[in-house]
Amino acid sequence: MEKYTLIVAEKPVSAERIAKALDKKNKPKKHKERSVPYFVAERDRKIIVVSALGHLYTVTQGKGRKTCYPVFDFKWSPRYLVEKGSQYTKIWIETISKLALNADVFIDACDYDIEGSLIGYSILNYACDKTDVAKRMKYSTLTKAELEQAYLHPSPTLDFNLINAGKTRHEIDWLYGINLSRALTYAIKRASGRYATLSTGRVQGPTLRFLVLRENSIACFIPTPYWTIKALVELLGEFYEAEYEKKPIENKTEADKIVEVCKGKTSKVTKIEEKTYRQHPPVPFDLGNLQSEAYHLFGFNPRRTTNLAERLYLDALISYPRTSSQKLPPTINYKSILDGLSRNLTYQKLVSELLRSEKLKPKEGEKEDPAHPAIYPTGNMPERKLTTSEQKLWDLIVRCFMAVFGEPATKQIIKAEIDVNGYRFFLSGRKILREGWIRFYKPYFRSDEVLLPDIKEGEKVRVEKVIREDKFTKPPPRYNPSSLLKKMEKEGIGTKATRADIIQTLYDRKYVTEENIKVTELGQDVTEILQKHAPTIVSVKLTQELEEKMQRIQKNEEKRENVLAEAINCLKPVLEELESQEKIIGQALSEALRQSKLQERIIGDCPTCETGKLVIIRSRKTGKRFVGCTNYFHSRCKTSFPLPQHGIVKPTGRICPVCGWPTVIVFKRGKRPWRLCLNSACPKKEERKKIVEM
Amino acid sequence: MLKCKICSKEAVDKGYCRLHEKAHRNLMDKFEMWKEALDLSWKDYLNEIVKNPLTGTKAKEVAETLLSENQ
Numbered sequence: 001m002e003k004y005t006l007i008v009a010e011k012p013v014s015a016e017r018i019a020k021a022l023d024k025k026n027k028p029k030k031h032k033e034r035s036v037p038y039f040v041a042e043r044d045r046k047i048i049v050v051s052a053l054g055h056l057y058t059v060t061q062g063k064g065r066k067t068c069y070p071v072f073d074f075k076w077s078p079r080y081l082v083e084k085g086s087q088y089t090k091i092w093i094e095t096i097s098k099l100a101l102n103a104d105v106f107i108d109a110c111d112y113d114i115e116g117s118l119i120g121y122s123i124l125n126y127a128c129d130k131t132d133v134a135k136r137m138k139y140s141t142l143t144k145a146e147l148e149q150a151y152l153h154p155s156p157t158l159d160f161n162l163i164n165a166g167k168t169r170h171e172i173d174w175l176y177g178i179n180l181s182r183a184l185t186y187a188i189k190r191a192s193g194r195y196a197t198l199s200t201g202r203v204q205g206p207t208l209r210f211l212v213l214r215e216n217s218i219a220c221f222i223p224t225p226y227w228t229i230k231a232l233v234e235l236l237g238e239f240y241e242a243e244y245e246k247k248p249i250e251n252k253t254e255a256d257k258i259v260e261v262c263k264g265k266t267s268k269v270t271k272i273e274e275k276t277y278r279q280h281p282p283v284p285f286d287l288g289n290l291q292s293e294a295y296h297l298f299g300f301n302p303r304r305t306t307n308l309a310e311r312l313y314l315d316a317l318i319s320y321p322r323t324s325s326q327k328l329p330p331t332i333n334y335k336s337i338l339d340g341l342s343r344n345l346t347y348q349k350l351v352s353e354l355l356r357s358e359k360l361k362p363k364e365g366e367k368e369d370p371a372h373p374a375i376y377p378t379g380n381m382p383e384r385k386l387t388t389s390e391q392k393l394w395d396l397i398v399r400c401f402m403a404v405f406g407e408p409a410t411k412q413i414i415k416a417e418i419d420v421n422g423y424r425f426f427l428s429g430r431k432i433l434r435e436g437w438i439r440f441y442k443p444y445f446r447s448d449e450v451l452l453p454d455i456k457e458g459e460k461v462r463v464e465k466v467i468r469e470d471k472f473t474k475p476p477p478r479y480n481p482s483s484l485l486k487k488m489e490k491e492g493i494g495t496k497a498t499r500a501d502i503i504q505t506l507y508d509r510k511y512v513t514e515e516n517i518k519v520t521e522l523g524q525d526v527t528e529i530l531q532k533h534a535p536t537i538v539s540v541k542l543t544q545e546l547e548e549k550m551q552r553i554q555k556n557e558e559k560r561e562n563v564l565a566e567a568i569n570c571l572k573p574v575l576e577e578l579e580s581q582e583k584i585i586g587q588a589l590s591e592a593l594r595q596s597k598l599q600e601r602i603i604g605d606c607p608t609c610e611t612g613k614l615v616i617i618r619s620r621k622t623g624k625r626f627v628g629c630t631n632y633f634h635s636r637c638k639t640s641f642p643l644p645q646h647g648i649v650k651p652t653g654r655i656c657p658v659c660g661w662p663t664v665i666v667f668k669r670g671k672r673p674w675r676l677c678l679n680s681a682c683p684k685k686e687e688r689k690k691i692v693e694m
Numbered sequence: 695m696l697k698c699k700i701c702s703k704e705a706v707d708k709g710y711c712r713l714h715e716k717a718h719r720n721l722m723d724k725f726e727m728w729k730e731a732l733d734l735s736w737k738d739y740l741n742e743i744v745k746n747p748l749t750g751t752k753a754k755e756v757a758e759t760l761l762s763e764n765q
Contacts, residue, residue: 220720220753221753222720226731253733472748
């Protein structure tokens with residue numbers, strides 16, 4: 001039988017792209033083996049491209065019962081043997097093993113990063129047993145030219161430094177995750193007899209702690225009063241707000257005195273200061289910056305941005321997005337990318353402007369990534385109709401790419417000093433003198449222009465009125481998914497590929513809620529308990545140290561066995577402490593869970609007694625559900641409301657806009673969810689009744 | 695175990711749990727600034743704190759408790 005080259009890609013879409021790029025007619029044949037697709041390309045020899053489906057192998061427990069901890073014995077196993085919903089991966093592994101039998105050249109063409117290298121290695125090791133002879137294709141875009149180059153000049157061996165770093169990360173995360181989560185879960189089981197899944201981990205714990213610390217600062221915050229003074233002045237028939245020089249004023253009497261003295265007085269412009277400065281173009285996007293910009297401009301959460309960017313990458317529209325680089329090396333060929341983009345009418349004029357400049361030199365940031373450059377468009381045009389979100393993200397990446405080649409913008413700040421009865425007020429204006437790079441990034445540029453009329457020193461100004469503004473200091477802002485991701489990046493915990501997923505896990509575990517992240521009672525209690533009994537787990541220091549060591553494995557400066565042993569040594573005393581305090585921890589966690597469940601059922605304040613809370617209750621006698629006041633249990637309030645007996649009822653956390661009573665939302669199969677006000681005499685209900693009767 | 699007079703968690707100082715104690719400390723620290731700014735009495739200050747929507751939940755609970763203890 002004819003021998004062939006077997007290429008292992010990371011996903012079916014990338015497998016198809018690779019096959020298409022390598023086939024001499026760009027038309028590889030698609031085959032299916034028990035529903036697993038693979039592609040046959042003809043070149044100088046036959047090439048078969050098959051794909052993984054993410055990780056086909058994972059870490060699992062070695063020997064020992066699966067219901068106890070500590071567990072330090074682990075092994076790598078096929079995912080279908082470990083995870084319940086992963087049966088479909090079995091045929092995938094079997095197909096790859098079968099295709100490997102007649103192959104004589106093996107190439108790993110998974111994405112070039114830790115995860116990709118590990119996915120390729122696991123398959124070539126466990127399914128093909130060919131890691132010693134396998135080669136590595138390295139590329140940053142799925143364009144034909146780059147894939148051909150990667151195929152023609154592969155690395156002769158697999159990138160074992162990346163693989164070792166990846167293996168160690170997975171093993172340490174598994175050890176921490178399984179042991180700590182089991183410790184929490186069994187503590188609850190032994191204290192209350194109930195089974196409830198609670199989790200924490202090496203990165204999850206410290207991340208939740210950031211949020212808890214912020215939550216506590218907000219909860220304990222005391223605002224302090226201060227005042228500012230504004231003068232509404234008339235300049236050439238238009239009104240402008242000039243600010244008093246001292247900001248803030250910390251005493252009300254002082255503020256009142258200034259208002260009194262300045263009221264109704266004439267004033268004049270005593271000084272005008274103009275400053276011109278240059279604003280440099282933005283730096284190219286790394287994943288973190290792209291996530292942050294997409295969140296601010298479009299409201300995409302970091303995970304959504306990653307998924308959208310991944311799709312654009314698989315369509316060969318942008319380079320590999322999981323990068324921390326802010327550099328664009330000349331080897332990517334700026335001109336050919338811009339030429340490609342000029343085929344799109346929207347960018348044509350802007351591109352020709354850039355191409356007219358003598359030399360194309362991008363503005364670059366400081367961050368580097370040895371594996372990939374910053375995110376850039378490939379210059380390819382979409383082969384399918386992009387979704388609105390994909391189009392938005394692609395446009396953002398294209399415009400940022402063009403902007404980095406732009407000239408600096410020139411801006412002017414004008415500051416006019418106005419004397420009102422001996423008190424100095426300032427009027428500030430900002431103007432763009434020369435757009436430069438802003439032209440390319442325009443729809444996304446957040447302008448702060450304030451245009452002032454042409455005023456001169458000595459000019460008389462009429463003061464319409466002087467206003468005292470009463471203000472209070474504000475609590476620190478809550479984190480949102482974007483700012484939390486930045487914080488994790490700054491503290492050096494997690495990786496660019498895992499941070500967004502960790503934030504999502506915090507939501508899934510009900511440790512946090514809402515877009516502007518609020519920590520739930522459960523999240524507070526879990527952190528508090530871990531802080532008390534296992535402070536190293538929620539400390540940033542341990543995670544940072546481990547991250548640094550894993551980076552060193554990647555650079556071949558540290559042995560993975562040493563890092564693994566060190567991680568286990570750190571974990572052992574923590575688990576011993578948790579086990580010795582199991583009863584106390586279990587009781588505290590059970591109470592936290594009970595409170596959390598109660599919180600989920602709370603609809604709002606009782607409108608009758610005003611001190612109790614309305615909760616959804618199921619009657620033990622009749623089995624029916626209704627809403628009752630918590631003060632009923634103290635014989636202080638008998639308020640109750642009926643509820644629909646079918647479907648799912650959840651509190652909305654909002655009050656009725658008409659009568660101000662609490663509301664619930666009812667979900668019924670096949671029907672649109674409907675919001676229900678608990679007040680039977682709500683005017684809105686009366687209105688509806690009348691409409692129905694009519 | 696001594697319990698916090700507000701939330702029944704373990705008390706660490708002055709009859710408050712860790713968080714309520716922190717809020718209490720903040721409340722005491724900021725009084726001077728309020729007094730300087732508005733020339734308020736302790737009771738008026740607490741009333742202002744309870745009314746203010748920017749006051750944190752724990753701080754509000756402490757202020758309410760102090761007010762009810764005063765009465």
